[in-house]
Amino acid sequence: MQESSRTAEPGRRAQRNGGVSIQAGVADRLRRKITKGDLTPGSSLSEVALAEAFGVSRTPIREALKQLQTEGLVEIRPRVGTFVSTPSRREVTELFQMKELLEAAAARLLAFRGQVPELDRLRASVRAADEAVAAGDVERYAELVHEFHELLIEGADNGKLEAHYRILMNQLAYHRLVRTSLAQPRRLVNSNAEHHRVLEYIEAKDGDGAERVMREHVRASHHALVAGMETQDRSSAGEEER
């Protein structure tokens, strides 16, 4: 039931505390495992199990879990247990609305900033994406999608926006989702084309236009994902519903 087998190195950096607190390290590791999908939604996260898995006491584990709870990644049910959050269908919709909101705003802000280093990196990322599409390398393109959105957010030059965006993406476990949306037919080339359009508007310093096309892009991405998830559900027959 528990993939504590993955923690092959108990307390790897517990002793050689590399300048960061134990709880911070634990929180980072757990966060990564959740967003990457190593810990699937609903998994139980027992304090004692994690404590001996990481080779530390329960205290820093508790504090890490507490933090992940306020980040919305886990759910602590008092006297019962701690579990990886399983976002409801409604929550996923809400998260995508927020994603649309923040990314569109970021595109707008970046457009108004003019020529900044992030823009060069964005151009380079889009070029690399073109190559990945030409080569049909979905895996590579998925990475570059992530990079594109990340650069956009950073380019907005607003730390609060960045922080809230990261929290949202973690809740969505976005890494896992990108691949299923790209599995939809023609989604890959469409996605790339949409990125191009966004970049064009930004380069033209047309903030309103950039915001608009970015909105549409996120919407299209969302629709592709929903379609992809339905086909997934259909293929994997009757599973636990929520």
Add this chain to the structure above:
Amino acid sequence: MQESSRTAEPGRRAQRNGGVSIQAGVADRLRRKITKGDLTPGSSLSEVALAEAFGVSRTPIREALKQLQTEGLVEIRPRVGTFVSTPSRREVTELFQMKELLEAAAARLLAFRGQVPELDRLRASVRAADEAVAAGDVERYAELVHEFHELLIEGADNGKLEAHYRILMNQLAYHRLVRTSLAQPRRLVNSNAEHHRVLEYIEAKDGDGAERVMREHVRASHHALVAGMETQDRSSAGEEER
């Protein structure tokens, strides 16, 4: 240095745990004290001091502080101390950008929802604000400003948006700020007029228009606040700069 004198009832609900955990209660109380201004930015929050003030051990205090840290309300400097966060000038600007973003989006969403109960309550709030303006009751109007924005957010019917909005407002300690912005000449009547315009667009189901005027309203509010803070600084001579 510490206003622990306020905690006249040590551990009021420590024994009679009214269904909520101690840490949750502590976090709530501290959060309120910070946003209300009872705890000014920079104040020291010693674990032991809070522990005996609340009549509990250090553990739940620690966890509450940890949560407030990830909410951005306090800053924990390892082995040094925990302090109420003092947002930099840049952070305040960023927070207002986010406020503008989220509230404008909320106005847009509410407009598209059509006739919902929140809309009635919004109308009632605006009417009450008219009376407060007519009576020159700034205190009452400040409350209603808060209510207006709160109803707008709730009316957007998006839990994630609501959650992130609350975090932002807490970081700004918005309650404290409203009064100084309203102290600006003519700001009170202008603010009220802007609220009316927002409501009109929402009632007309003009999402784009509502979003636009809401953006302008938040900007105007921000400018009034900056102006108000400058006059405050001027009046209170040379104080600790940041």
Add this chain to the structure above:
DNA sequence: CTCTATCGACTTGCATGGTAGCCACGAGGG
């Protein structure tokens, strides 16, 4: 008088043990 080094009081970080509540399993009665 000035600078430096050491000491000590303070802080948070972590470990550990006992407690209260929840939940499922199983025995017993209907």
Add this chain to the structure above:
DNA sequence: CCCTCGTGGCTACCATGCAAGTCGATAGAG
């Protein structure tokens, strides 16, 4: 056979003690 009640094992919650780092005060050397 079904339903009810008790009990044991599990969980997170809280209290407490110790350790380690930080920073200021203070005494001493130059």
